[in-house]
Amino acid sequence: MYAYNYQLLIKHILESGVKYAPNQEIVYRDLHRYKYKDMYERVKKLANVLESLGVKEGTKVAVLDWDSHRYLECYYAIPMVGAVLHTVNVRLSPEDILYTMQHAEDEVVFVFKDFLPLIETIKDKLDTVKHYVVMTDDGMPETSLTDMEYESLLKDADSNYDFPDFDENTMATMAYTTGTTGRPKGVWFTHRQLVLHTLAVAVSVLGRSSAIRLSDREVYMPLTPMFHVHAWGIPYVSTMLGYKQVYPGRYEPQMIAKLIFSERVTFSHCVPTILQMIVDNLPEGVKFNNWKVVLGGSKLTKGLALRAREKGIITMAGYGMSETCPVLTLGFLRPEVRDLSEEEQIEYMIKTGFPIPLVYIRVVNENMEDVKNDGKEMGEIVARAPWLTQSYLKNEEKTKELWEGGWLHTGDIAVVDELGYITIVDRLKDVVKSGGEWISTLTLENLLSMHPKVREVAVIGIPDEKWGERPLAIITPMGEKPTPEELKEFLMKFVEEGKITKWAVPDRYEFVDEIPKTSVGKIDKKVLKQRYS
Known part of the structure; x- marks a missing residue:
């Protein structure tokens, strides 16, 4: 064979970006800034450090860090060796x-x-670990763990390293689902999967029409942790496109705001609770300059999207999971909806969205038959794409459930409209089954979020002797507390418009200072169900 057998490897993402924009900046908090070409040199140094620690093909290397330039170097060096x-x-x-x-x-x-x-408290139980390396922003702290410090190791390392070619189906990254039920499950992705995901997401955000369509001059800052499904894969996309990148370290509202304004950040992504925190804490009269933010992890409500727009933040929903690398859909504006008013377009931008290139999505009933495209009939989202995890690590039983029938089962309940837009109405385990009907908690949350006295809302199903379950709305007020009667009256308008049935209107409302969240900032309905059931 004469032709070169080109493998889709993560090194090609980095090397493309470095060649295109060698002098582009990467910024870490207000502590450190350097150029793409410097980062590439450090990645080569880190590769030599890894080799000196006995790391070889297949070695698992763990990273525990906030969002930093060091983490970005690990995103490349570890899989590239x-x-x-x-x-x-x-x-x-x-x-x-x-x-x-x-x-x-x-x-x-x-x-x-x-x-x-x-x-230090768990090290005695980590039998497989051979080496620890400490990362720090200042001096080496006192620890019995190791005397190896990241910057010192890099300083002494050789900056020459020739990254090898190997099979593109080699495992590159792994993480664990945030086990809301049982133990966390291991998901993993290959070089090929990550390269294809990077290319498809880049094509989507640059080429398809949306409220946050990206240009070639974006300044990117993640607000979804780098430990959470590759920060949605956007650090890889941003590097390949040669964007300026800003890493905020530990998420602190003041530091985030400072970086957005001082570094002129134009593009981020986060879960709705982080956006809510930013919108709530922005001083009166202060506005962002059309800061573009993709929201995922839980539903982007219309109320939050409108409040964000008033503060100069343009939002769009996206969807994916730990098992899917993660991006499956984005709130694109298809040709049929581009001429609608801004208010009407928001309705499409907050939907779960439309599949990105190479993704196939179906919404199916219990017999794996497609539901009608009428925006009403509910079914489970199942997916196929070239970057979905092929199995749960060392867990055949759960893998079999995940991939039943050759489609990845998401556990998310959705409807599809006549244009093919998907809207998640619930998690399979969260939908309220009341008197033989399914009631969508997400739809109720979206509608209640538009009430002027509601800051945040969660709806859960609680046991009911007569009907099996009934919806309960748990509300964090904006200031003055609304009465249950006010909220019922507000929802009745949507009953009259045909958006919900009268049966879906909750009978009971609880008011709290704060709604509990999971480790990745989603509303923790498991805790709420334990509390109120």
Whole structure:
């Protein structure tokens, strides 16, 4: 064979970006800034450090850090030497962190100083770990763990490294689902999957019409943690496109606002609770300059989208899961809806969206038959794409359930409209089954979020002797507390418009100062159900 057998490897993403924009900036908090060409040199140094620590093809290397330039270097160097990057979810309980690191069989651990106390308490149970390396913004802290410090190792390392070619189906990254039921499950992705995901997302955000369509001059800052499904894959996309990148470290409202204004950030992504926090804490009279934000993880309500728009933030929904790398859909504006008014377009931008290129999505009933495209009949979202996890690590039983019938089962209940837009109406386990009817908690949350006295809302099903279940609305007020009668009256308008049935209107409302969240900022309905059932 004469032709070169080109493998889709992560190194090609980095090398494309460095060649195109060698002098582009990468910024970490207000502490550090350097250029793409410097980052590439450090990635080569890190590759030599990894080799000196005995890392080889297939070695699991764990990282515990906030969003930083160091984490970005690990995104590249670890998989590019053929090892596996394990992005540890630092917001899990210590018990679950221990479980995931044992289950992954991590051999080398890069740990930021904030997480040293945690690792020191579990190190005796981490039998597979051979080396620890401390990451820090200042001097080496005192620790019994190791005397190896990230910057010192890089400083002494050779900056020459020839990244090898290998099979594109080699495992590159792994992470664990935020187990809302049972233990977290391991998901993993290959070089080929990550390259294809990067290309498809780039084509989507640059080429398809949307409210946040990107240009070639964006300044990117993640507000979804880098430990959470590759920060939605956007650091890879941003590097390939040569964007300026800003990493905020630990998420602190003042630092985030400072970086957005001082570095002129134009593009981010986050879960709705983070956006809510930013909108709530922005001083009166202060506005962003059309800051573009993709929202995922839970529903972007119309109320939040409109409040964000008043503050100069343009939003759009996206959808994916830990199992899907993650992006499956985005709130594109199809040709049929581009001429609608801004208010009407918002209705499409907050939907779960339309599949990005190479993604096939169906919404099916229990017999795997497609539901009608009428925006009413509910079914489960199942998906196929070239970047979906092929299995749960060492868990055949759950893998079989995940891939039943050759489609990945999301557990999300949705409807499809006549244009093919998907709207998630609930998680399979959250939908309220009341008197033989299904009531969508997400639809109720969206409608209640538009009430001027409602800051945040969660709806759950609670047991009911007569009807099986009834919906309960848990509300954080904006200031003055609305009465249950006011809220029922408000929902009755939507009953008259045909958006919900009278049966869906909750009988009971609870008012709280704060709604509990999971480790990735989603509303924790498991906790709410335990509290109110």
